[in-house]
Amino acid sequence: MNVRDSEHMIAELNAQEGYELTDNPREADLIMINTCSVREKPVHKLFSELGGFNKLKKEGAKIGVCGCTASHLGKEIIKRAPYVNFVLGARNVSKIGEVIHRDKAVEIDIDYDESQFAFKDFRTSAYKAYINISIGCDKQCTFCIVPKTRGDEISIPADLIVAEALKAAESGAKEVFLLGQNVNNYGRRFSGDHEKVNFTELLRRVSTVEGIERIRFTSPHPLHMDDEFIEEFARNPKICKSMHMPLQSGSSEILKAMKRGYSKEWFLNRAAKLRAMVPDVSISTDIIVAFPGESEEDFADTLDVMRQVRFEQIFSFKYSPRPLTEAEKMTNTVDSEIGSERLSRLQAYQDTILDEITAGYLGREFDVYFEELRSDGYVAGRTDNNIVIKVKGSEEWLGKIARVRITEVSRLVQYGEIVA
Numbered sequence: 001m002n003v004r005d006s007e008h009m010i011a012e013l014n015a016q017e018g019y020e021l022t023d024n025p026r027e028a029d030l031i032m033i034n035t036c037s038v039r040e041k042p043v044h045k046l047f048s049e050l051g052g053f054n055k056l057k058k059e060g061a062k063i064g065v066c067g068c069t070a071s072h073l074g075k076e077i078i079k080r081a082p083y084v085n086f087v088l089g090a091r092n093v094s095k096i097g098e099v100i101h102r103d104k105a106v107e108i109d110i111d112y113d114e115s116q117f118a119f120k121d122f123r124t125s126a127y128k129a130y131i132n133i134s135i136g137c138d139k140q141c142t143f144c145i146v147p148k149t150r151g152d153e154i155s156i157p158a159d160l161i162v163a164e165a166l167k168a169a170e171s172g173a174k175e176v177f178l179l180g181q182n183v184n185n186y187g188r189r190f191s192g193d194h195e196k197v198n199f200t201e202l203l204r205r206v207s208t209v210e211g212i213e214r215i216r217f218t219s220p221h222p223l224h225m226d227d228e229f230i231e232e233f234a235r236n237p238k239i240c241k242s243m244h245m246p247l248q249s250g251s252s253e254i255l256k257a258m259k260r261g262y263s264k265e266w267f268l269n270r271a272a273k274l275r276a277m278v279p280d281v282s283i284s285t286d287i288i289v290a291f292p293g294e295s296e297e298d299f300a301d302t303l304d305v306m307r308q309v310r311f312e313q314i315f316s317f318k319y320s321p322r323p324l325t326e327a328e329k330m331t332n333t334v335d336s337e338i339g340s341e342r343l344s345r346l347q348a349y350q351d352t353i354l355d356e357i358t359a360g361y362l363g364r365e366f367d368v369y370f371e372e373l374r375s376d377g378y379v380a381g382r383t384d385n386n387i388v389i390k391v392k393g394s395e396e397w398l399g400k401i402a403r404v405r406i407t408e409v410s411r412l413v414q415y416g417e418i419v420a
């Protein structure tokens with residue numbers, strides 16, 4: 001989502017102000033840091049990065065801080081780093097053309113409505129187009145700062161989304177990536193009088209766009225994975241067979257404390273339905289260990305869900321309290337060393353699962369959409385179920401879909417040869 005926000009800001013700056021991108025901070029007229037605040041570490045990193053850029057920047061160059069940490073810390077950023085010229089919240093990116101002309105501007109209004117805003121065009125990839133389908137989040141997960149930095153959830157009208165997909169197809173992209181904090185809650189609220197369309201119907205409409213061959217999305221919420229959604233996912237050949245299902249914890253008690261709205265049983269039921277309807281589906285997840293109150297039994301429940309679902313990919317973290325959240329005030333915290341030990345155990349267990357899964361890829365054939373030139377004489381792409389595969393080749397393969405046989409497997413990336 002931050003990548004897409006950056007694209008929006010680059011597009012505005014380019015179209016309205018004539019800015020061009022540079023990789024060299026020494027020659028930049030404007031340096032922007034687009035921040036995340038989901039975990040604590042990147043927030044600390046922000047101030048050291050800012051100090052570094054302040055030393056590097058040329059005379060008269062401006063520095064801006066955007067994104068969720070900008071929303072959260074607001075003018076505090078300028079207090080701590082007085083050389084920062086403006087602060088722009090995650091929900092206010094369309095105001096970029098305006099704030100760069102107001103020194104010390106702080107625009108962090110989380111009620112601001114960008115759902116109708118038609119952004120100019122800029123895409124970091126020629127092959128894949130990110131498209132926002134909603135902004136903000138209405139959930140109140142007790143560990144999460146996002147509703148406080150991105151505001152209430154508003155869906156972007158379906159006709160604007162389809163128009164974006166059409167534009168992407170016309171410019172040659174075969175894949176669209178639909179983005180939202182909670183995509184399958186799409187359609188719950190629009191800011192004006194718009195046709196009520198749910199996420200399943202939106203997927204159907206986007207899949208009618210000629211030239212778009214692959215549709216991905218993130219993140220769906222396990223609570224909203226109803227039968228209609230899973231059945232469309234299974235039936236529609238344009239929808240990539242890779243599903244992100246953020247588990248967070250396998251313990252129903254902890255899920256209740258997190259206010260996730262589903263139980264261990266519901267999650268397992270949805271994952272089993274997915275696996276039954278789409279045998280080749282790959283399922284990824286997010287897991288937090290050592291959330292306040294997590295006992296060894298609760299943690300064992302998380303390992304049990306991993307055993308039953310056999311995720312193809314996990315993003316796992318030790319709980320870190322975030323400001324402005326309910327969980328920050330919880331006093332039944334888990335000892336940090338216990339948390340670290342659980343995280344290592346969980347990751348080691350995932351490695352054994354992953355080794356078994358990837359061993360099963362050897363010799364199999366998949367359609368790969370090539371998107372990236374690697375420096376070592378390889379091109380890389382993804383299968384529809386999100387396996388990253390590298391083959392020997394050059395830019396002639398970029399933007400093409402080819403049949404590849406896997407010849408060598410590893411945890412992160414698979415190697416193969418083109419067979420057709």
Ligand code: SF4
Nearest residue numbers: 137139141144146181
């Ligand atoms: S669904 Fe929960 S975890 Fe996801 S963004 Fe919303 S509040 Fe945060």
